[in-house]
Amino acid sequence: MHKRERTLYLLMLVILCSLTLAGVILEGPEDLLGKLLLLQTRGARLISDFTVHGVGLALLNVASVGFLGLVLVYFAAINLSGPTLATIMTMMGFSFFGNTLYNSTPVIIGVFLASKLAKVSFGSYSIIALFGTAIAPIVTYLSFEIGLTPMIGIPLGIVSGIGIGFILPAIAGTLLSLHQGYSLYNMGFACGFVGLFIASILNALGLLQPLAVLWSESSSLALTLVVPVMSLFFIITAFTLERPGEMLSGFLGVQGQIGRLPSDYYESESPSGTLLNIAVLGLIYWLYVLGVGAPINGPVLGGLLTIMGFGGFGKTVKNTIPIVLGVFLTTLLLGNSPASPSPILAALFSTTLAPLAGQFGFFIGILAGAIHVIVVDVTASWHGGLDLYNNGFAGGLTASLIISVIHWLSANRTREDFT
C-alpha cells in the first residue's frame, strides 16, 4: 500500500474513532447497544433526522456505517482514494438521516451477488455497492413501517434490499450515459429511478404512507463542531503529506479541474492539495449554513460531509459556488427562506452539478442551480422518500436536460458538414 493511501486510512480511522468516542461520551455507556439497535428500526425515509433520537446515538451510527464502508474498501482490494473517500464520507453523512448498518447491508449484499453473476470482482462494483445504500430506507420501511410482524417484515425488507442491490449495476451505468458524468451523485439518479417503481408498487398496494419531515431545530455544540474539527484533521494530514508550497499549488491545480466523472483529484492532482480542498469546502459551506441561520442538524451535516467527500472526486470551491448561488438566488426570488429544510438541503446537495459550472462556466452553473432547486422540491414525493440521494435524482434530471440542449446546439454546426 502506498504511503499516501496509508495516511488516508489513518485519517479515516482517527475521524471514525473520534466520532465513536464523542458518541459514547454524549450518549453515556448505559444500554448503548440497545439504543443503537432501536435506531435500526426507526423510519429512514426522507427526511428522518436521527439527531432527534439523540446526538450521541447519531454520531455512533455515523461511525458504525463509516467503519462498514472503510472495511469494505479495504477487503475489496481497491484504492482508498478520491472516489472511495467520497463514498465513505457520503455514507457517513447520510447516516445522520437514513443509513444504518441494518438497512445498508442487504443492498451491498445484492450488489455483491450481481458481481458474482457478472463474474467480476466485488471491487469492480464496490462504488455502486456503497453509493447504492441510498435506497436503503426501503429495507427499514418494509421491515418495520407497514405493520407487518417482525417475522415477516424483517425477511421481506432484507430480501427486497438484496433484490434491489442486485439490479443496481445494470441501471447505474445506463443512467450515467444520460447526463454523461455531469451529475456527481449518479447513484442517487439510479436509486431514484428504481424508487419510482417501488413507490408506485407500494402505492398500488395501498402501502405507501405520506412523507413526513423529522427535522431538529435545536443546536448542539457537538454537531456544530463536527465539520470544523474534521476539516482540521484534513488540514493537519495535508501538512504531513507534502510541503506547504506543494500543497498550495496542488490546491490551485484542483481549482482548475472541471470535475466531471470520474475525476480522482487525490491521484491525478496533489494529495495534500486535495485534502486542503476537502477542508476548505467543508468550512466554506459550514459558514454558509451558519450565515443563513439554518440549524446544524443531521441532514445538514449529511450535506456538508457529502460536499467534503466529493472534494476529492469532482467538487472544487470554484465549480460549486455558481451552483449554490443559483439555488440561493432562486430561493429568495420564490420568497422562501434559505434556512428552511428543502432550500438548505438543495443548496448543499445541488453541488452534485458542480461539473456543469466547471465545464460551461459561471452562468450555466447559476442556471443549473436555479432549475435544480425547483425540481428537487417535488422529486422526493415521486419515489416516496425512499431514495436518500433525492438531490442526486433531481441533479441527474437537471444535468440530463442541460447537457441535451448544449450538445444539440453544439452539434448543429453546418460549416462542419460534408455538403
Added chain:
Amino acid sequence: MKRKEFLSRLIGEMTDFLLEGDPLRLVVSLHQEEDGAHLSFFDDQERTEQEIEKIRTALNPKRNRPELAAYYGTMAGRDLNLGSRLKLIGWQIKQATVTNNNPGIHIDLWLGSDSFIVPKK
C-alpha cells in the same frame, strides 16, 4: 461484457480522440483471436514529444482501478479531457504502446492473454 461491445467501445473512443486532431488519414486495424486482441491506430497528425508522452502515460496508468473501469467505463467515447478519457481506456486494457511516426501517431492496444502483449525489443 460481450467482446464485440468492448472492442467497439474502445475503437469508438480512440477514433473519437484521434479525429479531434482533424487528420487527413486515419487507419484502424484489428487482429483478434480466442484469447486476446490487438488494436492499431495510425494517423498523420503532427504532435510534439510532450503530447506523445502525455498520451502514453494516460494509456498506461500506474495502477489498476477496477472500481472506476467497471462503473465509469461506459463514459469512454465521451468528450472527456485527455487524461480522463484515455485513462478510462488504459484501465480496461492490458498494455498500450505509443510511437511518434512524425508526422502521425501509432497507438497499439493489447488485450487478453500474455500472448497478446507487446513484443520486447
